[in-house]
Amino acid sequence: MTNIGDVARHLGVSRSTVSYALSGKRPVSTEMKARIDAAIRELDYWPSAAGLSLATSRRNIIGLLAPLGENATPSVALQFVDGVARSSRTHGFDTLLVTGREAFEGVERLVRAGVVDGLVALDVENADPRLAELEGASLPAVLLGQPARPVQLDTVDMDWEVAGATLVRHLAELGHRRALVLGAPEAAYTMEMTYAVRFRAGVTRAASEADVEITEIPVGNDFSASLTKIHDALVGHNDVTGVIVQHEAAAAPLLAAAGALRLRIPEDLAVAGITLDVVDHALGRPLTGVGNPSVAMTRTAVDLLVERIVHADAVLPPRAVVVDGGGELIDRGTTAPAQRRR
Amino acid sequence: MTNIGDVARHLGVSRSTVSYALSGKRPVSTEMKARIDAAIRELDYWPSAAGLSLATSRRNIIGLLAPLGENATPSVALQFVDGVARSSRTHGFDTLLVTGREAFEGVERLVRAGVVDGLVALDVENADPRLAELEGASLPAVLLGQPARPVQLDTVDMDWEVAGATLVRHLAELGHRRALVLGAPEAAYTMEMTYAVRFRAGVTRAASEADVEITEIPVGNDFSASLTKIHDALVGHNDVTGVIVQHEAAAAPLLAAAGALRLRIPEDLAVAGITLDVVDHALGRPLTGVGNPSVAMTRTAVDLLVERIVHADAVLPPRAVVVDGGGELIDRGTTAPAQRRR
DNA sequence: ATGAAAGCGCTAACAC
DNA sequence: GTGTTAGCGCTTTCAT
Numbered sequence: 046m047t048n049i050g051d052v053a054r055h056l057g058v059s060r061s062t063v064s065y066a067l068s069g070k071r072p073v074s075t076e077m078k079a080r081i082d083a084a085i086r087e088l089d090y091w092p093s094a095a096g097l098s099l100a101t102s103r104r105n106i107i108g109l110l111a112p113l114g115e116n117a118t119p120s121v122a123l124q125f126v127d128g129v130a131r132s133s134r135t136h137g138f139d140t141l142l143v144t145g146r147e148a149f150e151g152v153e154r155l156v157r158a159g160v161v162d163g164l165v166a167l168d169v170e171n172a173d174p175r176l177a178e179l180e181g182a183s184l185p186a187v188l189l190g191q192p193a194r195p196v197q198l199d200t201v202d203m204d205w206e207v208a209g210a211t212l213v214r215h216l217a218e219l220g221h222r223r224a225l226v227l228g229a230p231e232a233a234y235t236m237e238m239t240y241a242v243r244f245r246a247g248v249t250r251a252a253s254e255a256d257v258e259i260t261e262i263p264v265g266n267d268f269s270a271s272l273t274k275i276h277d278a279l280v281g282h283n284d285v286t287g288v289i290v291q292h293e294a295a296a297a298p299l300l301a302a303a304g305a306l307r308l309r310i311p312e313d314l315a316v317a318g319i320t321l322d323v324v325d326h327a328l329g330r331p332l333t334g335v336g337n338p339s340v341a342m343t344r345t346a347v348d349l350l351v352e353r354i355v356h357a358d359a360v361l362p363p364r365a366v367v368v369d370g371g372g373e374l375i376d377r378g379t380t381a382p383a384q385r386r387r
Numbered sequence: 388m389t390n391i392g393d394v395a396r397h398l399g400v401s402r403s404t405v406s407y408a409l410s411g412k413r414p415v416s417t418e419m420k421a422r423i424d425a426a427i428r429e430l431d432y433w434p435s436a437a438g439l440s441l442a443t444s445r446r447n448i449i450g451l452l453a454p455l456g457e458n459a460t461p462s463v464a465l466q467f468v469d470g471v472a473r474s475s476r477t478h479g480f481d482t483l484l485v486t487g488r489e490a491f492e493g494v495e496r497l498v499r500a501g502v503v504d505g506l507v508a509l510d511v512e513n514a515d516p517r518l519a520e521l522e523g524a525s526l527p528a529v530l531l532g533q534p535a536r537p538v539q540l541d542t543v544d545m546d547w548e549v550a551g552a553t554l555v556r557h558l559a560e561l562g563h564r565r566a567l568v569l570g571a572p573e574a575a576y577t578m579e580m581t582y583a584v585r586f587r588a589g590v591t592r593a594a595s596e597a598d599v600e601i602t603e604i605p606v607g608n609d610f611s612a613s614l615t616k617i618h619d620a621l622v623g624h625n626d627v628t629g630v631i632v633q634h635e636a637a638a639a640p641l642l643a644a645a646g647a648l649r650l651r652i653p654e655d656l657a658v659a660g661i662t663l664d665v666v667d668h669a670l671g672r673p674l675t676g677v678g679n680p681s682v683a684m685t686r687t688a689v690d691l692l693v694e695r696i697v698h699a700d701a702v703l704p705p706r707a708v709v710v711d712g713g714g715e716l717i718d719r720g721t722t723a724p725a726q727r728r729r
Numbered sequence: 730a731t732g733a734a735a736g737c738g739c740t741a742a743c744a745c
Numbered sequence: 746g747t748g749t750t751a752g753c754g755c756t757t758t759c760a761t
Contacts, residue, residue, distance in 0.1 A: 060732090061732065073730075096737095099736095099737045099739085100737055
């Protein structure tokens with residue numbers, strides 16, 4: 046494998062000149078620059094990542110802590126994972142994916158061994174041991190999702206409250222007065238998960254303002270259990286004409302329940318929800334509603350992280366960014382004016 | 388950050404002794420070993436990945452090329468991605484996730500810069516530019532999925548032919564004589580994708596042996612399009628009593644179509660298919676059928692790759708491993724003896 | 730504008 | 746069983 050010394054020798058110049066020609070950190074005559082570029086091509090030289098790492102103590106790798114646990118929805122999780130990977134590349138970074146228990150237990154190793162330059166954490170819960178660990182780490186870290194307690198780290202989340210309010214208001218404007226909200230699992234409230242609490246706050250506020258009566262049903266990731274629950278709720282509340290879906294995973298069982306009850310969407314039942322930027326068709330019909338801005342969120346998270354990596358000296362206060370997108374409604378034809386249900 | 392020299396100095400020994408105590412590549416007296424371990428803990432020493440990489444020319448990182456294109460099913464893709472990441476850790480490797488265009492265009496960079504020690508490629512198509520590139524690369528690579536043409540690389544796939552035959556035979560044994568097969572998209576056959584061709588071969592063979600009449604419907608990732616197609620097929624072939632689902636993404640639209648036609652599963656319609664090791668409840672009802680051995684496949688792929696990385700000198704012929712699992716049927720209650728459809 | 734040389738943290742051949 | 750030392754490939758300060 047040819048190294049920077051081979052290139053230098055080939056041209057009879059010093060290694061530093063080649064190095065500076067590549068990095069641009071010192072002026073190099075245009076003629077020399079051209080000769081170096083030619084030699085690099087001729088000798089097929091690629092700078093070694095290992096040598097570079099040792100000299101600069103930068104790896105150009107971002108670590109992504111993605112537990113991918115039971116209650117993660119695969120299509121949603123993949124959007125975030127892919128989003129981080131793509132955003133990293135736009136800054137010249139690669140992404141090290143750390144899943145399962147290692148996402149919790151491997152943090153010290155990654156930080157202390159200097160495997161990565163910074164960390165992005167997915168699915169952070171409030172009792173998450175990673176929180177304290179990342180706060181105390183010598184490496185920058187960004188959380189995707191806002192924990193309940195204030196945290197000494199950058200965080201990026203969507204505006205769940207606006208999203209909830211927007212969905213309710215949309216149904217209200219179509220004349221719906223009774224709506225079902227397929228909300229977060231009960232555990233999410235017990236743990237005071239911000240997304241659950243704030244979404245509910247938005248829903249509640251808009252519902253009282255717009256005079257819509259809400260029945261909330263907690264929905265998890267188990268298809269059959271959700272199907273039964275939703276089915277029973279639709280039967281039990283037969284004045285309901287609209288449904289709000291907070292979580293991707295609730296869409297499929299809802300569609301199944303509606304089908305079984307021969308409720309046409311949107312004629313008999315208006316459905317609005319939060320759906321991914323990139324629709325997962327396997328999950329079911331894409332819904333009218335607000336987007337889950339996974340692309341904007343991951344891009345922002347990586348931007349913040351790279352900023353801290355590149356300006357390791359600067360002291361920035363923790364930033365809690367709320368990404369736009371929850372306010373705009375995308376019409377995919379699953380809502381219509383309220384009618385009395387048959 | 389404390390380094391190996393600090394530890395050595397602290398004990399008044401040489402750096403090599405510390406190094407060897409850690410790697411075990413040279414005998415170290417038990418007493419010395421204990422003193423070193425203590426010092427390491429006391430000084431909170433972690434070996435630097437960068438120094439190690441430069442000295443050993445090993446990064447302990449496996450690259451995962453995952454295009455995650457349009458026709459990838461998110462839940463399936465995530466199983467493979469997560470499987471590779473977990474398997475890598477069992478060998479002490481981390482996983483660098485490379486998605487999108489970079490999964491194609493970044494191969495040279497990863498290889499030549501020595502960012503990773505080896506590569507695993509997902510979703511390899513026959514005209515895939517990565518094939519030639521990986522065959523010519525100086526780094527070991529393993530394909531998840533068997534390309535049509537013989538290839539100078541290790542490959543790991545499941546036995547699609549056995550899977551197809553097993554599913555047909557299962558329906559036949561329950562007395563079904565007319566079955567729908569929700570197969571691969573048309574394009575998969577045009578491109579001679581091995582999984583499509585071999586699954587169909589297994590289905591066809593078993594169907595003729597067991598005297599089952601098959602109607603095959605190509606199904607892609609678009610929910611609405613699939614729903615219409617499947618609905619029409621169930622209506623058009625009203626003697627069909629069993630359905631075989633090749634691909635996860637066909638399950639949701641099938642369940643929706645059956646619901647709309649008020650066909651109960653399994654009473655009116657027996658459904659069998661290929662489902663993930665880790666059943667994704669969010670996708671819909673888990674199906675009776677053969678498993679998609681994503682765990683075994685990724686484990687095997689990483690095993691093969693690590694073997695080549697560790698024994699870089701050994702010359703092994705390319706190995707095409709076919710993972711078991713397609714032959715065993717898992718009953719999840721979605722099939723039943725054939726009855727005449729109402 | 731360019732060169733010389735020290736050093737990043739570790740391993741492993743060579744000595745004893 | 747342990748020590749010495751020459752690299753691995755690059756950057757960057759100090760000279761010129």
